[in-house]
Amino acid sequence: MGKGNSDTRRSRVLFDLDGTLTDPFPGITGSIRYALERMGAPVPEADALRWCIGPPLPGSFALMLGTEDTDTLDRAVGFYRERFSDTGLFENVVYDGIPEMLEDLISDGFSLYLATSKPLVYASRIVTYFGLQRYFAGLYGSELDGTRAEKTALLAHVLDREGIAPQDAVMIGDRKHDLIGARANGVTCIGVTYGYGARAELEAEGPCALADTPEDVGVQVRAWAVS
Structure with a gap:
């Protein structure tokens, strides 16, 4: 070369x-949907979450959950990581x-x-x-x-x-x-x-x-x- x-x-x-x-589409969107379900929030289809790939997660969850509350966002990120750390990162x-x-x-x-x-x-x-x-x-x-x-x-x-x-x-x-x-x-x-x-x-x-x-x-x- x-x-x-x-x-x-x-x-x-x-x-x-x-x-x-x-x-990383399947792993990230699957883990976001899992977190939203655990939070009792509406769960969009995976294709509607493409915009979440790239930006820091807390900011994305703030928009999806309609809150800037730190404790709430930390819970959402924690649920995301439950799935991502075992499964999502390999998808x-x-x-x-x-x-x-x-x-x-x-x-x-x-x-x-x-x-x-x-x-x-x-x-x-x-x-x-x-x-x-x-x-x-x-x-x-x-x-x-x-x-x-x-x-x-x-x-x-x-x-x-x-x-x-x-x-x-x-x-x-x-x-x-x-x-x-x-x-x-x-x-x-x-x-x-x-x-x-x-x-x-x-x-x-x-x-x-x-x-x-x-x-x-x-x-x-x-x-x-x-x-």
């Missing part, structure tokens, strides 16, 4: 997980072409990092289960108490822990939250259109590029590295 990227400092690539590397599919794209980027000298709003305890199990962990120089996610669930705080943490200058990194994600977090930290961002964010949602945040396939992600990352 090309001549490699060892002669450029722009070589750090941060990846979102849900909707970017894997399709997931790696998008076609993802392993090949990650392998090619590493071969070209890029260092890859996972940066997901999902709690790290779950994210690490998912990438290990699907054989993706070996591609990453570091795995980063939120804490179970919600610390660093917002992408702005999470990416600031990654940059600090890894000693990465913002101009040397690019964030890859499928929702506006990924792009907003990147921009807030001075990091370039590439939006992927095959996940759960609409093209208009991504374009509104001013990414340097959009990628329609995992293969296209690799193309756009290489273009960013030499721009």
Whole structure:
């Protein structure tokens, strides 16, 4: 794959997980529906919950339950995790072409990092289960108490822990939250259109590029590295 990227400092690539590397639709929506049922709330069909994939869970439950009460939201998240931690996290599919794209980027000298709003305890199990962990120089996610669930705080943490200058990194994600977090930290961002964010949602945040396939992600990352 090309001549490699060892002669450029722009070589750090941060990846979102849900909707970017894997399709978590059955596990996330199934666990949300389980939580809503336990809370005695209306339970939408799974397809009506696609918007919940990506944003932090408490905010999504706040909208669905019509409350900002912390105790209520904590209960809902707790019910969600009852199902997700045992079953839902494995109801997931790696998008076609993802392993090949990650392998090619590493071969070209890029260092890859996972940066997901999902709690790290779950994210690490998912990438290990699907054989993706070996591609990453570091795995980063939120804490179970919600610390660093917002992408702005999470990416600031990654940059600090890894000693990465913002101009040397690019964030890859499928929702506006990924792009907003990147921009807030001075990091370039590439939006992927095959996940759960609409093209208009991504374009509104001013990414340097959009990628329609995992293969296209690799193309756009290489273009960013030499721009």
